[in-house]
Amino acid sequence: MVPHLQHLTHGGNVNATDNNQQTALHWAAVKGSIAVADVLLQNGARVEAADLNGYRAVHIAAQYGQTAFLNHIVAKYHAEYDAPDNCGRSPLHWAAFKGFSDTIRLLLFRDAFQGKQDIEGCTPLHWAALRGNVEACMVLVHAGTKQELLVKDKAGNTPLKLASDKGHRQIALLLSKAERANSKRLFDKIHGGKMGEVGYAPILFCVIIVLIILFINSVLATPTLPKVTAIVGLWGWIGVSLGIGSLIMFYRCCSKDPGYIKKSRRLDGYEDTEDPLLNIELNNASVWTGNWDQLCPTCKIIRPVRSKHCPICKHCIEQFDHHCPWISNCVGKRNKWDFFVFICMGTLTSFIGAFVAVQRIWTAIPALSAGKTWIHLVIDHHPGIVAFLLLDALVLTSATTLTIIQATQIARNITTNEVSNAIRYRYLHGPEGRFRNPYNHGCRKNCTDFFIRGYTDDEIAWPPLQSVAS
Template identity: 70%
Template sequence: MTEIELVVDPKPQQNGDTGRNPNGSPGAPIANPIVDVCSASAYGDLEKLRGFVERDGQSVSNPDGHGYYALQWAALNNFPDVAQYLIEHGGDVNAADHRRQTALHWAAVHGSIPVADVLVQSGARVEAADINGYRAVHVAAQYGQTSFLNHIIVKCGADYDAPDNDGRSPLHWAAYKGYADTIRLLLFRDAYQGRQDEKGCTPLHWAALSGNVEACTVLVHAGNKSELQVKDKSGFTPAELAANRGHRHVAYVLSNAAKINGGLCEDKICAGTIGTTGYAPILLFVIIILTVLFINSVLLGPSFPKVTAVVGLWGWTGVSFAVVSLIMFYRCSSKDPGYIKPNSGKSATRTSDPLLDIDISNSSIWKGNWSQLCATCKIIRPVRSKHCPYCKHCVEQFDHHCPWISNCVGKKNRWDFFVFVCMGTLTAFIGAVTAVHRLWTWSPIIPSSEKWIHLVVVEHPGAILFLGMDAILLSGVLTLAVVQASQIARNITTNEMANAARYSYLRGPDGRFRNPYNHGCRKNCTDFFIHGYINDDEVAWPSLQEAQIA
């Protein structure tokens, strides 16, 4: 795939003593780079441009030595005042160079929205195509200019699904170049994910070919999963194409997604598959079995000595904790984790477009982060939200989807989940200590030919089974409780920890990791345990993206 061919950007150096001349050889330093209408337009020097036109009588409609027009140079470098002057003095907004590229094509390269407005208001054809069939929407997708692309779709009605001469839509290009935000925008606007180009490749094929994991993940989560099985004209699926190109991680992700969604296992509980029921029934069964074993084989075991007051107190405290754990298990399994209501309509329309009326600088929802767009729910979600492919909803302050409770963990049930794992840890710990104490204080008569451990297994198989299962459970819930406590103290989620590199709001002005929602351990923990969640509105410092917007 070859994107739009473009000459070198001729913008001057900061010291002002060298530059590039649109009329001369690219890269050749000259003493005075502004020598005519085209170079003045390229550098945005309106005063010199007026001199060339009004004093020297130079035409604004003639191309330079390379066949490029002054309006193209102004559009490329985003000089709307220069573009307006050129149009007012005879510049043709639809003038095309030798590759049939117009000024709007060049504006799309750097995402020059103000110039695009000037061009369109003056009659520029939004759907003008060059010799490759590239329209402005294709160019914007090729260069990842997501804001520009959204602007011409909303304001100008540009066709975001238009194919080029090779049958490739803007979604193909965004997928190939790995611009995940552009992919999100196009999918949010219902761009057709199943379109095959002249080689039979879908956007997912091109994302797999380039080896971009995030692009593949966004496409897979938003699609109907049939794209995973589509073969190109060479007979390769996206996963096979990635494997052939040496992109092993991408191939693994796509192959795993194909197995999960390809109907290879019809049972709801099987390797790698989480049905709507999930693993919650298994965990419930394990908790009940452990509780019964603890009561019958540890506390009331017939071969054990009589339960002392201390052992009885701790034992029945453990049973009480088990009951509370079951209650919390039910709460965090059945409670709304913070689902965000999806739009009922199929697609955002121009009359009720959720992106149309957003004031990026003032909106409390929109933070200028395109990952806030959900292509499935058709909503602009809060920054820390994420769409869960299992629950089919966007979840506010998404932490993770837990198959053992068959529910997501989010803003509204994270407190319940944390209490559940803490109670589970205490229950398992008390049960293990009580069982070990009962076995250690048991004083049987041991025959000389038999070992103590063998006699314990024979006489108390229920207690041994309980200890084994309880140890496994304790190791799991203890690890989970420590991780959750650490994250709560820093006000960060499991999802953010695992995907920190993908979220721009987790980077400070220097580009390093910085959590803007961390208010300090004391305040984080106090807010969480009092309110059940930590308010996202109070940001400790602006993120890199918000600082750039400001």
Template identity: 65%
Template sequence: MASSEIEVVSSEPKTQKNPAEMPVLDVFSASAYGDFQKLRKFVEQDGASLSKPDVHGYYALHWAALNNFPDIAHYIIQHGGDVSATDNVQQTALHWAAVQGAILAADVLLQNGARVEAADVHDYRAVHVAAQYGQTSFLNHIVAIYHADFDAPDNEGRSPLHWAAYKGFADTVRLLLFRDACQGRQDKEGCTPLHWAALRGNMEACTVLVYAGSKKELMVKDNTGFTPVQIASDKGHQRVALFLANQQRAHRKCWRDKFCIGKMADIGYAPVLLCIIVFQTVLFMNSVLAAPNLTKVTAAVGLWGWAAISLAVGSLIMFYRCSSKDPGYIKRAGDFSNPINTEIIRPVRSKHCPTCNRCVEQFDHHCPWISNCVGKRNKRDFFIFICLGTLTSLLSTAVAVQRIWSALPGLQTEETWIRRVVVQYPSIVAFLFVDIIILIAATTLTKAQATQIARNITTNELANANRYGYLRGPDGRFQNPYNHGCRKIVLIF
């Protein structure tokens, strides 16, 4: 990275003096101060033009847009003002509106033909200017309503996310990440948004970028060979450097990066669990119920055996449901169909899952065994799945033990019985070994989930209770505001 920081070309026009200090003498000052009556006098009585700039190259429409006077902006457009007129750096009135986050004025401009992708001499668009000044609501508005390109690069290859990270506007960073802005984009100097956040020592922006990203950005080097942690250290931002170094160290130690099985971790273990369930079911039918070297199946044993198989089939159905079902993903940018709702409302109990790279409502945990998150929409399916798994393992274990016990009656010692079982029925022993492991795991998970459901709290909230203010009472102690009693919660669930 070059030793110099980003050269910020000011997008903010020079504001005029306070109206009390300077009288309104022309259409420009009238537009800047919102004096509609004098503006009309200058235009309709004195014949002043609204299509010509002042001595600095600024137009009346620019001043009205900057100070968010939509009625004046509309009047200027109706009386000859050009929405595409540019100042001496080719910035339009929309650029000026972005500086102050003037949403109402921007609506007037865009509804009267202004181009949302108009660029100045530095290829800054309105999205860049909004990111430079932390105008998050304005940025979201023009993206949601007018489909502005929130990931467009400027002349130096920097996107709005680069600028928001550099300026330290964490809320703007969150918005852009929510809308899937490219976090790994490198500008002409090879710098990602994380490089620029580290350069300025913006701790909150660095934290948001690291936790929302894939951690690969920690290892990216710019054109001079510097990683974000090296830049932060070089600039003396020790707190940021320590945080990034710890994250980088954890990333390097991650077993996913050291072993081939890491690829499997990205896919998840759902295929493995599916094979285990199917294999155990087939083994149970062939080696426990239908084995020729065992005694004939009685009516009672057959009933319990087929009950176990039915539960296994039910487990497979619920496994498919909870692994394929939407766990409660919060809608992405492209899913906004209502143009009136321009604000992003993120539910309190939602969390961004780094594995799925999506925000999940009432996030419980990411389960690699179903290759999916467990959230608001599939938590019931997940709980039913593990309950069925527990019952299936319990019944099949009981049936298998009964079948062996009835096949080897009257043995003198426990040692002799075990030796005979291992020698004569190795397939049943293999089945029991795997089944008991599943039984222990499923029972533990079922108990934990049942307890949390009864308290109306998620796994994520239990693990990170100290991070969530809504889980602390006035005295600072843990307090769950969603716990309304076991009976009521179970009925709702």
């Protein structure tokens, strides 16, 4: 740094160019040197200086994936982040071409125009699909609209056709699914995931209703079985009550806000001198850990560490656990308690129902005629109970498995999303790179916080999150 300062103090030209018309700022962008850029720009360097190809510092930074550098010169020196080069390509084009997903997130977060076409008619999504950059395509698709999916280049190719022609099957599947989801045809909506907004909640609702009706008509009130005893009747109606309670909790899970993160007032209506990525408390561990994937280009927010954007709900969810199609909603910080109570009630209801049904059949065995196997006799004489037991066994198995998984995760203060993506999330890595959950305060405190307050805390137990991020 000292030689640079001495050169400038002796009258060095900060805008001097080489044979390619590149300035020192271009080379600082290659290395991502923010300190050098500050020295140059504070001494008169032109932030919009372009080389022979029309590349500015923002283009070079995007080409080399220097996200922090790009953000710095845009936020502090107001560099034009959507400027075209001589071929009409913006920094977003180059980030998509090179596959730098963090740079893409930053540019989309700053409202870079995703539908811009270069001289070949290609959008950033065209280039990402052509190069086979899966994560880049995912970010662009989730943050974009159906228009970007259908844009054709000058050769008549859509991003989907380019991906298919190049043999990028995963990208082709992603794009075709996105196209079908945005289609107006019902068949395409169902097979493309658009119906995922409705999910399987209506099916589960009908299953619960059918189970309750079958249990009352075919197990408790059927005339083909002996009269219900007081104890069995008590347990039976407890099961019915729990079933009705499950419907209430089911409605709460479906309709309750799972923890949608609303845009902070500090990020709304900022002026040129109040850049959102400069004003954010970057040292606040609950907000920022230095990961650019915390930027949500769709919601235009900086997500807290444990949150995630759900492409189905189209919101960022605090303490995102998973999107459950059976409740047609996400499970997050504000409705995880309701979800856990719901699956616990479902497990208990199914168990009581199965127990009462088996007891009723067992007491009816002496009254059955001989000559057939026990299974055939039950199927012939009590088909309603058989149907109930088959459906109930399916629900019991699923609910029990889900209850055990959720209970284990609650005891560890970890989410399904974190378990599935532990390798990707740096805050779940200890100093030696091994898995370590910094939010685990011990089983007792984790469970107490969850069942008393309704959610677990984001307070870090070990180690300091800043040291993990670094």
